[in-house]
Amino acid sequence: MPLYDHFHGDLGRRPWESFHSQWAGCIAADLNRRLPKRFVADAPMHLGMGVAADVAEYEKRAAPGPKNGAPAGGSGGGVAVATEPEIYAPPEPMLSMPAEFPTEIKVEVRDATRAYRVVGVVELVSPGNKKEEDERERFAAKCWAYLGKGIGLVVIDIVTERHWNLHNEFVRLAAHDDKFLMPGDPYLYTAAYRPVHRKKEDLIDLWTWPLAVGAALPAVPLALKGFGCVRLDLEATYAEACERSRIP
Numbered sequence: 001m002p003l004y005d006h007f008h009g010d011l012g013r014r015p016w017e018s019f020h021s022q023w024a025g026c027i028a029a030d031l032n033r034r035l036p037k038r039f040v041a042d043a044p045m046h047l048g049m050g051v052a053a054d055v056a057e058y059e060k061r062a063a064p065g066p067k068n069g070a071p072a073g074g075s076g077g078g079v080a081v082a083t084e085p086e087i088y089a090p091p092e093p094m095l096s097m098p099a100e101f102p103t104e105i106k107v108e109v110r111d112a113t114r115a116y117r118v119v120g121v122v123e124l125v126s127p128g129n130k131k132e133e134d135e136r137e138r139f140a141a142k143c144w145a146y147l148g149k150g151i152g153l154v155v156i157d158i159v160t161e162r163h164w165n166l167h168n169e170f171v172r173l174a175a176h177d178d179k180f181l182m183p184g185d186p187y188l189y190t191a192a193y194r195p196v197h198r199k200k201e202d203l204i205d206l207w208t209w210p211l212a213v214g215a216a217l218p219a220v221p222l223a224l225k226g227f228g229c230v231r232l233d234l235e236a237t238y239a240e241a242c243e244r245s246r247i248p
Contacts (some may be wrong), residue, residue, distance in 0.1 A: 001239045002214045007161040020105045024239035027107045038113045120224040125157035130164045140170040152223025153193040163187040186210035194223035
């Protein structure tokens, strides 16, 4: 089925996070149907506002009150009861820098035979990843961090409201030759990366596909550390996510 524009028109009125998380869930479910039993795919979603919730929870727990579970106004006799450790209240911060924590939607493949270590990742680009130069650089640095650990990576970008190519940002951050850039700087694309050690050299095998609204989606290789590649069917999983989301 054709790729839709999820950021403009009627679909633009719906939360993009809802469809992205639906698609990530469909990708994880498809992988779990086909992966060997030693692997499991999950689709964790980290909301940027989750940081604020953590801070609010910390401030609530750090409020002044009785320490170590002792009742107010007495030493508390009787049998000792195990309590939570005391919360450390730091001094007032010298400064507070402004920051944005973009929503992160991805699929992680983990190896159950190796303490559930991450062996492959599918990143669905969010608008926040493309907003400012420093955010684009952080996303590129995160991708390099995966690959530096030997973790296979697929990046999917269907964000139509910001016209940046994060793969090209990724290549420029590493100061690589222009031959590794995607021609034309397409702002919709998917790319697959496989870290390998071949002929005494560390390399990243690379596949890239420009995407377009109205066109079909490709099948791409997802490399799994220590295993090889599995086929990731973007077309089938996208169609399933659209059906579950009642699109169109």
